[in-house]
């Protein structure tokens with residue numbers, strides 16, 4: 595009930611055009627169900643999706659769970675009911691648990707497009723649009739190696755919740771690539787349940803168990819925020835290199851004041867735009883591309899002004 599609900603009217607709600615007898619399921623309605631509400635990555639994605647839907651003459655309605663949580667997201671998917679939209683754009687919060695509810699919507703006739711995260715079962719969605727998250731993890735490892743500048747030490751990886759396809763791919767890409775830098779050794783991937791407090795506690799524990807800790811890779815916004823808190827509490831800001839994923843206003847502020855040494859920014863608006871394009875193509879019986887990616891950018895304090903176009907939005 596507390597989910598965020600916004601609609602972008604196109605003036606064509608429920609219509610398929612005059613004289614159009616073959617009305618597809620859901621008319622010109624699209625539904626977007628992001629991973630979590632009131633969060634700059636998904637807000638920016640929604641902004642891109644809404645603008646594109648409007649351009650193409652579709653109505654896009656967004657409902658997001660209060661937390662990045664499969665049971666909460668399942669309720670929203672189930673609430674689409676027996677009259678689903680023409681297409682559902684969704685960021686599955688769990689690569690397995692979200693399979694059954696999404697399949698049910700598909701069985702009722704809605705086209706399925708994954709935005710950001712994806713299901714393990716690749717047969718459900720017509721199209722998946724995301725960052726190349728494995729490449730993002732690699733980019734973070736290469737940036738970590740550059741920042742270490744030959745210094746030896748240990749590195750901690752903070753993941754979110756097991757079953758999150760995006761952050762899992764980032765962590766794996768990072769660990770695989772780090773093997774090419776023999777002076778840096780990963781002490782492993784730790785899960786934080788996407789809670790900043792848990793990320794902070796993991797950092798506090800790692801600092802005391804691993805005196806040679808020289809770097810942390812935080813695989814998303816909340817893990818980064820928590821890691822920054824952990825380093826601040828221990829007086830280790832700047833002494834341990836922190837690389838975050840995403841470019842929320844608070845992360846950008848953290849980059850500016852030295853809490854992060856680098857951010858890997860995604861292009862969420864482009865994921866939303868491309869997601870709607872694929873959904874509409876599928877609804878209209880046109881060719882659909884199974885996998886599409888959006889650009890990633892490694893940003894440091896030195897080049898942040900030149901990269902401000904990649905910073906996420908709090909509202910459209």
Ligand code: T6T
Nearest residue numbers: 635710711760814815816840
């Ligand atoms: O990093 C993004 C998103 O790509 C990921 O799937 C979940 O976390 C974020 O939404 C950031 O909080």
